[in-house]
Each structure stands twice: as structure tokens, then as C-alpha cells.
Amino acid sequence: MKELRIEGNDSNQRFDKYLKRVLPNASTSFIYKMLRKKNITLNEKKADGSEKLNTGDVIKIWFSDETFAKMAGESERDELYYTIKELPHDIQIVFEDDNMIIINKPAGIKSQKDSPSDISINEMAISYMIATEQLSEESFKHFHPSVCNRLDRNTSGIVLFAKNLHAAQNLGEALKERSCKKLYRAVVLGKITDYQEIEGFLSKDETTNKVSISKKESSDSKPIKTAYKPIKNIGDKFTLLEIHLITGRTHQIRAHLASIGHPILGDNKYGNNKINKEQRVRGQLLHAYSIEFNDGRKFVCELPKEFNEYI
Template identity: 45%
Template structure:
């Protein structure tokens, strides 16, 4: 018999949803059958699966070791094992220094280097999400067993070669709050980038974006194409400085909507592509092989719950990578 005691990172989840994530190899029908037969109980009683979990609830699972392993997708002794192999640990360390900008019990703000995936694209990838769990595991804030029921994760994604601020959730409360803020566009996100040509006015660009998944590229139309594949977007930019010798402008860009490749494609659509961004027409400059785009600052709203009082109304910045200075001279 296996007993799971519900903690703060599982509260308000439905029992059936919790069980499905806990036993990823089990069908929903099988789990409901186990509930009906009382092979899975909640607080010692038969459960329907629709119950909302509370702190201290006890889920008892009466499976054989073989059945448990089959539907868990790993050995039943995994809770006593390391969550990462030695090879995975070395790969995570090879990501380099991930600078922490802010941390409390619910969230971490980090400065992601260019070249690091935010989340896995394939099962073999090593991502910022892996770094987050590795970091918290080594701090003793998560265990292999606790990861069975809740896994900390990143909240906002950046392209592999876009650097800068990423919000990571350490707790379920952190994840729910940050994801809600991002969905409602209540976190103001500003980027710094270098584009070809001279821009001298602050402008809000509007348009409609469609992503071709097969090509992993987006397309923008200025007018509504009356096509359900396209989504309305807004991108605001403000010139910061102009390099006369190279005819380049350093911009600060505010994402009003947030869609894949939005900044890259929107700037390219007005004939001012990001340098290095060859996918969207950017210049190949020296050794630069990717778009020079950096998530520079975040501003949190004032009306946050008390648990997030430390970041209420605050602004956080991630300093520009040194490579910006290599390709741009202010003045």
C-alpha cells in the first residue's frame, strides 16, 4: 500500500486529475475502476474522483508493486533515487551560470542565456526547466518523492536564442498566480534588441499573425485577413540609441500581446529586422549567428495577493549580454 499526503502544491486539484498525472501510463477508465473498487481511497473512504484535494488529505493506493510500476512508468523505488542521472546532471551544469534576479518561496526570476531552451523540444533535451528542478533539488526544497506530485516549471517561454528574464514557479500558488498574470497581460514585458536602419519615434505596431508549425515561422498581415488562423497582435517599440557608423538602432520593445516570434516578425514586417535574425531577413554580422533579442525588464502589478507582496509593483531587470556591446556603439 502506498500513501500520499496532500501538501500545498496539490491543493484544489481534482482527485482524478491528480491521479492521472501521478500515473501517466494509466487510462482514465482504469483509474475510475480502481476508485470504484476502493483500490484507491481518499481519507480511508471510497471516492468518486471529482473531490477537490485539501492539505492533509490522504490518498491510499492498494496496487501490487508490478501494477504500480507499470502505471507510474518507472520503478516503485524511484522515490529514493536521484531525479537526474549523472549524465543529465553534467548536461545541466554545462548550461553555465544561470543568474538569479529574485527568489522567494513561490517564484524565481532568472536571466536565461542565449542558446538555452526554456522547455524541452524533445525528451533528450536539457532545458531551463531541468536547471530549475536541479537547483531546487540541490537546495533541498524538492525531493525525488515530491516531484512525483508537483514539478516546478517555467511560466513564460523565450526562444532558444532569446536571452533574458524568465519567470519560474516554485510552488503551485506561484504557478497559478504567474500564469494568470501572464494570460491577462498584467505583467509588463520589455525587450531590448538591435535592428537595421534608423528608427526615431515611439510607435505601436498592429497586425495579424499566423504561425506555420511545419516551417516554425510566423507570417504577419497588417490588415485583418478574415482567416481564423491569424491572431491579432500589438507590439510597441521605443528607440533608445542610434549607431550612425553602422546604421543600427537599439530599441526597447514592449509586448502588448505575446505570440511566438512576434517581435522578430513584426519588426521585419516594417523593414527593420533584428540583426542576426536570418530567418526574418536580419543581417549576418560577423560571428553573430542568432537574433540579438533580450528580455530586459518586467514590471509586476500593484494588486497582487499578500503572498506576493515582495514583488508588488516592482520592476526587475536583466542586464544586457556583453555581445550587445560588441555589435552596437551608442551615440
């Protein structure tokens, strides 16, 4: 018999999903059969698998040691865990507690990898957890910690990383419901003197990974809303803006500002390539600057050095 006690990482999930992670080699029908026969119990009671787990719950699995080892794949080494363990983990940490890490992502690195050869902030943060003995191979088999928001490769700033399932659910809900306020800073072309809220409709071309903005809705468009205010005018040529991302669509800030004649300096996809070359700017000057949660906590990522020439 194996006795398992639910910790924070595994709470607030369905019992059957947890069992599937603990017993990856067992079929779903086998797990439900064991529940019906009370060979698997929750807090000494029969369960059907739909229950939500809470910290401190006790699960008993009445298998022989050999059967449990076979169903749990205990003899199988998690190759992904050991691959990530060897990756760099020198992330810039703005804040960390038992549930999350707030990371200042540099420009030039992806938030999450798109291909097996990529190294992203996500893998670097997992590697950091392994290096600091916060994530064991066994825990990794049950839950993969992950970033909760994505920034474009060439956008720097705040990335939220959830250490456990409960944090991932809470952060995911906050981002989805927009109960947290995200502010960006950018250097844009032109002189802006007033606060503005702009709206429109965004359509994405999947083949080019580029979006377009229009004032009229179309069948494939989504509504967008962006607010901004000037922080500093840099002569008549440029403005340092603070931008409130009210909706969160792909390339929204970059394309929306470009559509009103104020593209981000250094943006090679939506920007002014002639001025980008004249200024010899390295990368786009767009930075996820701060995030404020509805409980009043606010975290700030200071601007990278590339902004210094313009502020």
C-alpha cells in the first residue's frame, strides 16, 4: 500500500487527473475500476475521481509494490527533467515566493520555446528551480512549472512564472479576467503630449505571423483597446510612453501604435526601418514595465540600458 499526502503543488485539481499523473502507465479505465473497488481511496473514503483535492488530503493506493512501481513508471528516468537541469538558469528575479517568480526577461529570448532546440525563459526558470532544490524529478513528473504570460522575443520585461498548479490557476485567471494591470514603456516616433485611449479591430495572418489593424470589424478580427500617456518628449522626434494594455492580443501594442503613426523605435516588423537604421538602435524599445494585482501588490522591472539614450 502507498500513502500519498497532497501538498500545495497538487491541490485544487481533480482527483482523477492527479491519479493519471501519479500513475502514467495506468489506463483511465483501470484507474476508475480501482476507485470503484476502493483499491484507491481519498481520506479513507470511496471516491469517483471528480473530487477537488485540498492540501492535506490523504490518498491510499492498495497495490503491491511491484504493481505500483509499474503503473507509476518509477524505474523510468524523466529525460526532459535532466535535459532542463543542464540548461542555464541565470534569470533576473524581481520577486519570488513559494508560489511564483516574477522574472525580468531580456530582449532576444523567447518566453516559451516553439521548437525542441529553443532555450526559453520557461526552461531557464525550471532549471533555476532544480538548481535551488525546489523541484524534484518526482514532482516534475506530476506538474511542470510554467510561465503564465508571453512576451515577444524582442520585448523585454515582466514574465510571471508559476511554481505550482494553484499559482498557475490563480495567475491564469487574473490575466484572463484582466484583474491585474499591466503597464509597458516604449520609445515611439513622433511627439505625443496627451493621454489617449484608442480602439480598433485586429486581424492576424498566420502565414506571416503579422497582424493588421482596422477601424471596422471583420469576420476574423478581434476588438482591441490600448491606452497611453507621455512620460517624456525627446525633442520633436520621439516620445517615451507609458502604455496600458487593456486587451491582450498578439503584437497589439506594436501594431496599434504603428497604425496611428507612432511606431515603436527599433521595431523591424511594424516600425519605420529607415529611422531604425539611422538611429542604429539594437532591438525594439518596448518593455513590460510593471504589474499591479488587485490585492495592491505592484512589481516593477526597471528599463534596460538600451533606453538610456532616449530617457
